[in-house]
Every structure is written in structure tokens, then in C-alpha cells.
Amino acid sequence: MVPLPEEDQICPVCGTQMVLIGEEYVRRELEFIPATCKVIEYYSQSYGCPSCKEGPGDTKKPVIVKSQVPPALLGKGPASASAAAWTMYQKYANGLPLYRQEKDWKQYGVQISRTTLANWIIYCSKNYFQPMYDYFHRELLKRSFAMADETRVQVLKEEGRRAQTQSFMWLFRSGEDGLAEIILYGYSPTRSGSHAKEFLEGYSGYLETDGYQGYNSLPGIRRCSSVGHISADTLSTLFQKGS
Known part of the structure; x- marks a missing residue:
């Protein structure tokens, strides 16, 4: 909505404050919002029992329980599901080579080598896609x-x-x-x-x-x-x- 400036909302004939009586469609525009990257850091939390720590509990040892952090997509690297999926989509759907994707990541502020990107693809294909492929292969037969x-x-x-x-x-x-x-x-x-x-x-x-x-x-x-x-x-x- 594009409102009329306040100074123009005064009737030019009698000076009365005018009121909104309708709206009219004019046009449509497509706006592009560039992709952004963000780093997500995971921390686990530890909980301890104060009673067991002081001794009056059923055990003389402190009881500590840690929260479970979601497992990583692969190893200890920075790859998230969205980052790996975007890499594969760019390469196989858009035909964008990994060396050019390496430059794109650098523009986003992230240093990721083409070798690392290739390892993401290889690992995901073997550990996530191959089981699905094998399942559909059995179904096809x-x-x-x-x-x-x-x-x-x-x-x-x-x-x-x-x-x-x-x-x-x-x-x-x-x-x-x-x-x-x-x-x-x-x-x-x-x-x-x-x-x-x-x-x-x-x-x-x-x-x-x-x-x-x-x-x-x-x-x-x-x-x-x-x-x-x-x-x-x-x-x-x-x-x-x-x-």
C-alpha cells in the first residue's frame, strides 16, 4: 500500500481532513532477496542432582545428565543438511562446478574448498542416497x-x-x-x-x-x-x- 502523504490528506477546497474511501491495484514487482549464511553453534547442557551431590540421596556419587545434541550430518565438519543440499542442487540441477561454488561461498564469508564440497556430496550419496536407491531398486524389480x-x-x-x-x-x-x-x-x-x-x-x-x-x-x-x-x-x- 502506498499511502497519501499527510499534508496531501487535507481537502484543497474546504480544508477538511479527508478519509480513506478505497484502493486501486496498480502493478506487481518481483523482488530478489540474496541468500545469506549463518553459523549455528550447538551446546549441550548438563544437569546435576543437588541432593546426590550433598550426600543425602541414594548414591554417594554426583548424578549428572547431559542433553542430547542433534547428530551432525557428516563427521565433525560444518556441513548442515541445507548447505549440502544446496551444493548438490547447484552442481547437478544448475550445472555449477564446485570451483565456482567455492568462490560463491567465499563471497558469503565462508572459506570452503572444492575438495570439501566434493566430500560432502560423496558422503551424502553413500550414506543417505544409496539406501534409498537400493530400496527403490528392490521395488522396481x-x-x-x-x-x-x-x-x-x-x-x-x-x-x-x-x-x-x-x-x-x-x-x-x-x-x-x-x-x-x-x-x-x-x-x-x-x-x-x-x-x-x-x-x-x-x-x-x-x-x-x-x-x-x-x-x-x-x-x-x-x-x-x-x-x-x-x-x-x-x-x-x-x-x-x-x-
């Missing part, structure tokens, strides 16, 4: 219909391999069966069908893929070609017939 595909990806620094060597990123996802979608990625240095075989071990439903021959040797799996989309209704009919 229970479905009746799945899809798979692989695409080339370049890894710049991989031990024992040239940067020009092609690696592969595999995509496995659930079908349109009315249940929650499950989409999982898996990396392999080659296009060998052994990766698909290992990932889909235990799966026995329909698998929709392209023409790549690496999927042909998967035991217990009924393969469907992705040439000509197979609708959910058609698959439902196949499942009912037990084909």
Missing part, C-alpha cells in the same frame, strides 16, 4: 513392466581410461501401471549387457527397450521393442491373458 535405455556419457578423469573414452549411463524406470513412478540411473564404463543383467537380476516381467542386443540375454524377462509405443491398455490386456 517387483513391477510387471519396466523400461530400459542406455546413452553415451563422457567422464573426464577416470582412473585407467582416457577422457575421450566413451562410458554409458543406463536408465531403468517403471512402466505406466498406475503406481508411483520409479526412475533409476546406473553408470558403467562399457555398454556390455552384463550391466543390465546385473541390475535386472530377479526381475521377471515385461521390459521395453530399443534394438540393442545387450538385453537379449536377460533370463526370465519378456522383452518388448520400443518401436511403436505399447500402450498401458495393451500391456494390461497382455497381463490378464498371462502372455
